[in-house]
Amino acid sequence: DTAVSQTPKYLVTQMGNDKSIKCEQNLGHDTMYWYKQDSKKFLKIMFSYNNKELIINETVPNRFSPKSPDKAHLNLHINSLELGDSAVYFCASSQWGGGAGMETQYFGPGTRLLVL
Amino acid sequence: EDQVTQSPEALRLQEGESSSLNCSYTVSGLRGLFWYRQDPGKGPEFLFTLYSAGEEKEKERLKATLTKKESFLHITAPKPEDSATYLCAVCGTSGSRLTFGEGTQLTVNP
Numbered sequence: 318d319t320a321v322s323q324t325p326k327y328l329v330t331q332m333g334n335d336k337s338i339k340c341e342q343n344l345g346h347d348t349m350y351w352y353k354q355d356s357k358k359f360l361k362i363m364f365s366y367n368n369k370e371l372i373i374n375e376t377v378p379n380r381f382s383p384k385s386p387d388k389a390h391l392n393l394h395i396n397s398l399e400l401g402d403s404a405v406y407f408c409a410s411s412q413w414g415g416g417a418g419m420e421t422q423y424f425g426p427g428t429r430l431l432v433l
Numbered sequence: 434e435d436q437v438t439q440s441p442e443a444l445r446l447q448e449g450e451s452s453s454l455n456c457s458y459t460v461s462g463l464r465g466l467f468w469y470r471q472d473p474g475k476g477p478e479f480l481f482t483l484y485s486a487g488e489e490k491e492k493e494r495l496k497a498t499l500t501k502k503e504s505f506l507h508i509t510a511p512k513p514e515d516s517a518t519y520l521c522a523v524c525g526t527s528g529s530r531l532t533f534g535e536g537t538q539l540t541v542n543p
Contacts, residue, residue, distance in 0.1 A: 321476070358518060360477070360533040373530055407476050418529035419465050424476030 462526030
């Protein structure tokens with residue numbers, strides 16, 4: 318029944334490691350997003366994909382690479398993890414409304430990443 | 434660049450004590466303003482979208498209003514289950530993405 322799911326829920330790793338976070342949605346949406354929420358609860362968009370095509374690519378280090386194998390999945394791979402990458406990463410999905418950004422977004426439960 | 438400022442950062446209320454949360458924004462052409470609720474350890478949950486000044490929307494004990502510079506989320510006779518962080522976000526004509534504020538953490542004591 319879960320609409321937007323993410324794995325893993327928790328991720329603890331050492332600096333310099335490479336890790337991936339997976340996201341899946343069963344809402345039939347065309348658009349998916351990755352957000353980063355820092356310790357102050359500030360939620361900021363990183364990427365968005367529409368039907369496997371990259372639409373939004375914010376100023377994010379090249380170490381972060383999203384991949385969308387199909388429109389129901391959007392994964393986030395992070396190379397050479399740094400202390401500052403510690404945060405909660407949220408996946409979200411929405412219908413495609415022409416790219417105006419106005420469609421209601423449905424968020425996953427988040428992945429809590431801690432880099433030691 | 435779109436900006437959103439929410440106040441207060443934290444608010445404690447007694448059950449039944451009504452209050453309002455504020456969301457001030459600057460945006461080059463507002464397409465819409467969104468309110469989300471976030472419970473601890475969970476993702477944001479959509480509450481409302483407001484499109485133009487003067488618009489109001491209600492859901493149970495919550496009512497959202499919008500002016501040209503700010504939005505208010507009014508909570509009438511809150512209950513402990515209303516405790517959460519409330520996030521405000523805007524979407525402007527300059528970019529096809531949501532810009533979020535830092536949220537107001539609401540605690541309602543029984």
